[in-house]
Amino acid sequence: MKTPILVTGGTGTLGRLVVPRLLEKGSEIRVLTRTPKPAADGVSYVVGDLASGAGAEAAVEGVGTIVHLAGSQKGDDVKARHLMAAAAKAGAEHVVYISVVGADRTPVKSGVDRAMFGYVEAKRLAEEIVAGSGVPYSTLRATQFHELIFTTLQTMAKLPVVPAPAGVKAQPIAADEVAERLVELALGEPQGLVPDFGGPRIYTFADLARSYLKATGRRRPILPMPAPGGAARAFRNGANLTPQRAIGHQTWEEFLSARRSAG
């Protein structure tokens, strides 16, 4: 009998692209979410909160593969700890984890680093928790999604000036392409840490802000903001980039024009 695949974060930007792909491949899907939802379109929902661990044991029961996408600005290490303890206890066969490019080479040492890059540190710790859990795993590090950069710029463009971290670049990628790769990993054998997945081009934040403003018909000055600390220095040196793995297809410009056509 086929066992269901558990998708944590199945309701998020990435998860909403992963779940239908897995369904298309004939998988039975269970989604862990903090908000109760009735089963629909071949997906069942289990209520749980990985920050506290509530519901984790019920979510992993009888599951073979877990695609762990649940994430937020803070505490992804804690979420991973709760999920992986339950997964190991239940004898899960494979966990696929999504991390970020640069998680392993962004030193987060000071309070200033932690305030700005605590997210990256939590992703690194979560990677270690997954790898040390005893559950066979595949971890993929991706660069930032077009969708995240777009919503970040949407928020920043509400200010009279758009702040852009000076000297920092990004290599945005379509979440859809990351979803496709994750499904391939979920349906294959555990591979440990797999090669990075990066977008096709690298841009300064100021460039991204400029093209966003142009595409959305706004006029705002862009203010380069110096960022202090060792983690910011690592980013300025390209820790969050993977130029050798610029294998995504959709460019930021194509994403912007698709958003514009979609209204």
Ligand SMILES: NC(=O)c1ccc[n+]([C@@H]2O[C@H](COP(=O)([O-])OP(=O)(O)OC[C@H]3O[C@@H](n4cnc5c(N)ncnc54)[C@H](OP(=O)(O)O)[C@@H]3O)[C@@H](O)[C@H]2O)c1
């Ligand atoms: N966005 C990027 O640029 C990027 C780049 C590389 C890697 N990633 C990683 O990709 C993953 C998905 O990102 P995304 O952009 O799709 O995020 P998102 O749209 O913000 O969605 C977050 C998801 O996590 C779930 N979640 C959050 N806190 C939870 C908790 N305490 N317990 C259980 N579920 C929780 C939410 O589920 P409910 O609200 O339904 O509970 C939601 O489905 C994250 O792990 C992120 O670190 C993102």
